[in-house]
Amino acid sequence: MFYAQHESSFRDNDSVILKKNNEIIRVIYDSYKEHYEAFERSGFMDELINDHKLISHIDISNEINNFENYKNIYKIIKPKYIPFISYPYEWCFSQLKQAALLTLSIQLSALQKGLTLKDASAYNVQFLDGKPIFIDTTSIEIYEEGKPWVAYKQFCQHFIAPLLLYKYGNPDLIKLLWANIEGLPLDAISKVLPFKTRFNFFVWTHIHYHAKLELKYNSSKSIKSKKIHLSKSRLEAFIQFLKSGIENIELPKSKTEWSDYYDTFSYSKDMFEQKKELVQNYLSICDSNVVLDIGCNDGAFSLIAAQYAKQVVSVDFDYLVIENLFNITQNKNITNITSLILDVSNPSPAIGWANTERLSFYNRTNYDTILALAVIHHLAIGNNVPISNIAKLFASISRYLIIEFVPKSDPQTQKLLVTKKDIFNHYTLEEFKIQFQKYFIINAFEQLKGSDRILFFMTKNETIS
């Protein structure tokens, strides 16, 4: 039995995460014993697990013989497996806000139990069954009277800064998290936010004033020797201030109204019903564990896929689309759709130490089926990606493919060509078939009513490597 050390587990010396296939193990060292006991004894651990705020685990310390390479082991636990890992730079506003509020509610309750969070990384939160859950069991430690919250800076960099970028209309800058694994640099965010935010006490405190103080004290002449004593009641008031501030951050109203989204209303009702039925038929044949819905738009087909697959990962580059879909899944209590902001023409890269700390999008799971509906023209014409490259990518990540070919004559494709020179002589149905048949066998295809669009159902040709 061999467990490999998880690539993202090296920053904390109190425990190490190991992995083997679909198993995750947390080896906890003696250095954390005192904290773990306090966490457990207080009843707080059970409370968080029962409230689905903290990932549940089973104690497998009796299997210690399998972990001979590790010394000074206090305990070995096996947390519940999370099927799909996502990262904060892929979350919509509400996902980020819920993750932030979860972190703060844990910190507030922890303080009441004489405990505290030693870090507040957004990577400590994952989405399981459609809800945020804290995954770092060894983040809780004993609170020492008078000590300020050491994770406050991290909390601002991982949560407050990106939430404010959403609120003040710069959501694309959240991708700066790719370049800053420690979180967004506060001085840069302070410069980007509109001037009026300097008169907002919450934003002024956590971003502008915070950035200023950081710059002032980041030199070697720090004041560590001086006494910084913050009473517990003041710390609690401070965390409460953070929490109510975040509760009040909303996306601008004009942004949340569901308006004329691209392809949604270009369908006739008949065509939409026909497409739904076909997709349903194809999905029922696929028997998928995980479906990837590329360019999920309003999620109509993700919702169908959720009935046929264990897990659906729905991606779209438009953050408002994902915001809408996430809210739908929460309201309808659909637990097997993970909706994420992702531009397929430039998906999340692998980042961090050795490029293995945070995985690239395609490296995180295996997909059984890809849904690529009304998307190929965006890739081929909108992003100049040759059809051969699209076929090759899809074949590399999935067994089944349900894909809609949108020809050049389609009004939606014509829209893309308004501002572009038509250099896409190879964007034809014939070329599409030739390129995809290099990797796939076409099982079925059907023309969609009232259009020249064709829906294809393909299976990967396993005889071709």
Added chain:
Amino acid sequence: MQQLILYIDPGTGSLLLQLVIGGIVTFGLFFKNSFKKFFSLFKKKDDKI
């Protein structure tokens, strides 16, 4: 303050900020609660009438 042994950088400025703002919001809360209490006194009287 005792030597902090941490695996993340808490940032000296970030710790100081909590001192300053922690004080301000505590006083803010105190006044807010006092106002609430003050007005709730009137409310009770109203109810009795």
